[in-house]
Amino acid sequence: MxxxxxxxxxxxxxxxxxxxxxxxxxxxxxxxxxxxxxxxTKEGRKRMCRELEEMKRETADKKARMIAERLISMGLPLDMVAEGTSLAREVVEELAAKKDK
Incomplete structure (x- = not known):
């Protein structure tokens, strides 16, 4: 429409x-x-700020995971992927394990 x-x-x-x-x-x-x-209202603005901050965090995490998946596909060592994306090593290992399936 x-x-x-x-x-x-x-x-x-x-x-x-x-x-x-x-x-x-x-x-x-x-x-x-x-x-x-x-x-x-103060309460309404506060809630909207919290929601927007949460959306920002989720978006940043999703983007970091996408980048990590690309770096893993390129063959970068997992410790470098974790450092470069600021993701926990465990998260990077999970992404790598999914790629191998």
């Missing part, structure tokens, strides 16, 4: 709401209420 061309249907209104940055510009009350909570 082209969100920029959202119509007045239920789906169009939802698409409109999902790209809004201000709760006041949203159609759906529940979504508006939740966005307002996460953007305007």
């Amino acid at each position: 082209n969100v920029g061309a959202a119509d007045d249907s239920a789906l169009g209104r939802l698409a409109h709401d999902l790209v809004q940055t201000r709760a006041e510009d949203m159609y759906y009350d529940e979504l508006r209420r939740q966005v307002r909570h996460y953007k305007t």
Whole structure:
């Protein structure tokens, strides 16, 4: 769906709401209420920060694992892979074992 061309249907209104940055510009009350909570209350902002930090950690870990898998495929010694990716040696060994299967 082209969100920029959202119509007045239920789906169009939802698409409109999902790209809004201000709760006041949203159609759906529940979504508006939740966005307002996460953007305007101390508790909401704190929770969003925690969630974003967790997402960053997960993304960094996933990227490190992908790089480690490539380095293992290239034949680099596992201790070098662990050092280069900052992954624990045990994690690198698990990735290498999966590659060998």
